[in-house]
Amino acid sequence: MASLLEELFHDLGRRATEIAEELRKCASSVPSEVEAYRAQMESRASRASALTATILGDPDLNAPLFAQNFYRDFRDIARLVQALEHLPLLVLRRFDPRDLVMTRLLARICSETGYPFTPPICSSLSSQYFWTMPDMDLIFVPSLEPDRLLGLPDIYHELGHVLLFREERRFKIPILAEIERHFDRLRRDAVHANWPPESLDELEGYRYQWRASWWLEFGADLVATYLAGPSFGWCNIRTSTCLGGELHVGNESHPADDARATAIAMMLDKINATQESADIRQRWSELVQLSGETRPHRFELAYPEELLSALCDCVFDCCNQLGLRQWAVADATEKTIGAELDRAWTEFRQRPESFVGYEQQVLKRLV
Amino acid sequence: MSEMSSLSHEYVSSSEFSRSLNAAVLLVKKHFTRGQPRTEDAELRGALERLRGTLSALIQRLDESAEGQADASIPEDVFERIVEDHRGSVPHFEQDLRHVLEVLERGEAIQRSELEFLDALCGAADASASATFRKLWRR
Secondary structure: OOOOOHHHHHHHHHHHHHHHHHHHHHHOOOOOOHHHHHHHHHHHHHHHHHHHHHHOOOOOOOOOHHHHHHHHHHHHHHHHHHHHHHHHHHHHOOHHHHHHHHHHHHHHHHHHHHOOOOOOOEEEEEOOEEEEEEEHOOOEEOOOEEEEOOOOHHHHHHHHHHHHHHHHHHHHHHHHHHHHHHHHHHHHHHHOOOHHHHHHHHHOOOOOOOHHHHHHHHHHHHHHHHHHHHHHHHHHHHHHHHHHOOOOOOOOOOOHHHHHHHHHHHHHHOOOHHHHHHHHHHHHHHHHHOOOOOOOHHHHHHHHHHEEHHHHHHHHHHHOOOOOOOOOHHHHHHEEEEHHHHHHHHHHHHEEEEEHHHHHHHHHHHH | OHHHHHHHHHHHHHHHHHHHHHHHHHHHHHHHHOOOOOOOOOHHHHHHHHHHHHHHHHHHOOOOOOOOOOOOOOOHHHHHHHHHOOOOOOHHHHHHHHHHHHHHOOOOOOOOOHHHHHHHHHHHHHHHHHHHHHOOOOO
16 A cells, blocks of 8 residues: 555645646747746646656655655645646636736837846736746736736836846845844944844834835835836835825735835936926825825834835846846836836826826827 | 735745755655665755754854844744744753754764654744744735
């Protein structure tokens, strides 16, 4: 009788092989732009299948001393296999004209901005607003986003996530150094001021959030602002109002919207979009007033402006090092997607009542 | 923009860390249980280097007196889980870390208890990757 580990690996190998086969079948239906991606995912599924077979052939598989290590290998491959089935396979089997439109727009954005990697694939199957699976080069958008312009700057934020993943060390090391420098200083000051232990714990909690996930969200926002300019700032106001939540309250994965708006304005200033930055800040203040919300106690402790500014400098430098094309006010006259989005936001703010007609014309031209 | 993007990034970081650590420990275990010489195999040298690097980074992160912890090699959720697993006994855990690191650096034969210690680190990394993955699928 087979051992439990053998059963698990046999089942896993079969699943990986089936996924590879299904991905192979998609070759006849996906558009040519997506074929290289399909082949890459098929190859990943095939490698998972081959790795499973190799482990099944390992004479040590059933030795008790190694069992836990092989079980961890199993779990690792099983997670990959599940992700391949739930994400690329799902996307490729249902790849439709709207997905192709978004994938083409994204490819143009990548080309216009000097994005240094293969452009990701885009799918409009999302039920979670815009999101990314960075190691699978997949960006998900809500189903009607391919028909709209105002939310499109958010795709630059998702591209930022892929960039932060692919160039993680370049971005993360200087950013972590800044986070540590600031929180070390805050802690020294707090100890010197005899803060109670629970307040020191609160401070350390913020340090952890910054290190774990907030740097990613701020980082993706700052990359998006660097690339797309003011349209990302306007879009951020729209997104902050549409997705719900309180403007000054962050959570485990996302910093507070108000702090994000501050960071975006800092990057706009840095790329010399100072007038637009002031306009967006003014609009944000209107939103805060409209909401009736106020900054909670110790908001500045969670989001020190000095740290936001240092983070902005780090992202700016990394983007420059990568040769990414910084948005410039002069770009607004060009025919790039970034310029179209900038004009779209200007048009919307001036004539919101007739914007739909304008939007349809621009989309027709773009796709 | 949704939490899925940062979760998926965190998952991939934890998962790559876990995979690489587990592979290094498995290789070291196989060699040492067979009593093979440790310096002849390039793959083994790589695995030992990987383990030394991880242990050193952990010791550095645990040193509360050190400021400016810019180490990016240990994913935050993995580090938090390891600290949580040893809450109340961090000094003892640090001592064990230093001991295993010394064994690896001096090229001494690795004992079963030291392999178990390394296995526990792999377990924490795998559990962390697994927990983040489950959050991604809302299960």
